[in-house]
Amino acid sequence: xxxxxxxxxxxxxxxxxxxxxxxxxxxxxxxxxxxxxxxxxxxxxxxxxxxxxxxxxxxxxxxxxxxxxxxxxxxxxxxxxxxxxxxxxxxxxxxxxxxxxxxxxxxxxxxxxxxxxxxxxxxxxxxxxxxxxxxxxxxxxxxxxxxxxxxxxxxxxxxxxxxxxxxxxxxxxxxxxxxxxxxxxxxxxxxxxxxxxxxxxxxxxxxxxxxxxxxxxxxxxxxxxxxxxxxxxxxxxxxxxxxxxxxxxxxxxxxxxxxxxxxxxxxxxxxxxxxxxxxxxxxxxxxxxxxxxxxxxxxxxxxxxxxxxxxxxxxxxxxxxxxxxxxxxxxxxxxxxxxxxxxxxxxxxxxxxxxxxxxxxxxxxxxxxxxxxxxxxx
Ligand SMILES: *Cc1c(COP(=O)(O)O)cnc(C)c1O
Numbered sequence: 001x002x003x004x005x006x007x008x009x010x011x012x013x014x015x016x017x018x019x020x021x022x023x024x025x026x027x028x029x030x031x032x033x034x035x036x037x038x039x040x041x042x043x044x045x046x047x048x049x050x051x052x053x054x055x056x057x058x059x060x061x062x063x064x065x066x067x068x069x070x071x072x073x074x075x076x077x078x079x080x081x082x083x084x085x086x087x088x089x090x091x092x093x094x095x096x097x098x099x100x101x102x103x104x105x106x107x108x109x110x111x112x113x114x115x116x117x118x119x120x121x122x123x124x125x126x127x128x129x130x131x132x133x134x135x136x137x138x139x140x141x142x143x144x145x146x147x148x149x150x151x152x153x154x155x156x157x158x159x160x161x162x163x164x165x166x167x168x169x170x171x172x173x174x175x176x177x178x179x180x181x182x183x184x185x186x187x188x189x190x191x192x193x194x195x196x197x198x199x200x201x202x203x204x205x206x207x208x209x210x211x212x213x214x215x216x217x218x219x220x221x222x223x224x225x226x227x228x229x230x231x232x233x234x235x236x237x238x239x240x241x242x243x244x245x246x247x248x249x250x251x252x253x254x255x256x257x258x259x260x261x262x263x264x265x266x267x268x269x270x271x272x273x274x275x276x277x278x279x280x281x282x283x284x285x286x287x288x289x290x291x292x293x294x295x296x297x298x299x300x301x302x303x304x305x306x307x308x309x310x311x312x313x314x315x316x317x318x319x320x321x322x323x324x325x326x327x328x329x330x331x332x333x334x335x336x337x338x339x340x341x342x343x344x345x346x347x348x349x350x351x352x353x354x355x356x357x358x359x360x361x362x363x364x365x366x367x368x369x370x371x372x373x374x375x376x377x378x
Pocket of ligand 1: 166224
């Protein structure tokens, strides 16, 4: 173990990821395939390890954004289907044949490039066509689908196996936009089933949880599999209680030093915090380079001895100071939980996200990707 992992580490529990997959699969039913989205290094949990955990839970379909991620999964022995959802450079087309990857396309140039490599290899590539039903991001417009599918049919080494789309606001169970998008996708689904596209998919975590009519043959779940609800803290609590989808990531560190200072002493760069009385401060080795946003300066908190210790002053690159005046006996080497549980108290990715006005997704990515990870059994 390196010194860095001893000072601070992300602790991931693959058994929870495995259980989350099983629980979500049970909820959507055996007739619906669950694609596990493992982009973004599996939302910071470690792409290969998370994919393997989901596979142990029965997962056979994985989603990433690019071919680099997809090839990494394959080279690490992940079997099953791997969807590349964000597109690719035509020069990467050969990877789809070599590694048996499933492309998502939204341009005829991409279709042509794939057809060329498939022809060369004497094979057929099954593609999924991305349609924009209101996200206004990637995809052809719904009205363009029939002509697009016809073009693909004319390419002898391609087969359109499915159509897909993406929801912008399905985390809100009452969103009208989601109902409209479902209506549009349903009619595309019917058209496409007639012309042979059999695996159509639009649902993300929010839709998988709240819009059963949006499940079609497959859902693409990300955040729910990592134990968080796309709508944030309150919804995450409900989700944990009703579906047993639980967070699998914690961020732990230790106290480097404790010091007691007088009233009127400035703390950290810029002295944005000045002590209001005699104060005991613990310095911990976690800063913005470690994904702990500088926006948490004077706002965030950590857990020490099962109590909340507020951050004082600015967060530095690799350190910050927390107030332990009210917490007895804190000394160098004591455990600090930056995200996770200590006793009955918890700091979740939703809590941190609320403090800096973002979403759990970003917190998980930032902490997970910028720190050494330890995979813990049980
Ligand atoms: C990330 C992603 C998902 C999963 O979204 P969650 O809200 O995390 O469930 C689904 N589909 C696509 C295309 C994505 O990029």
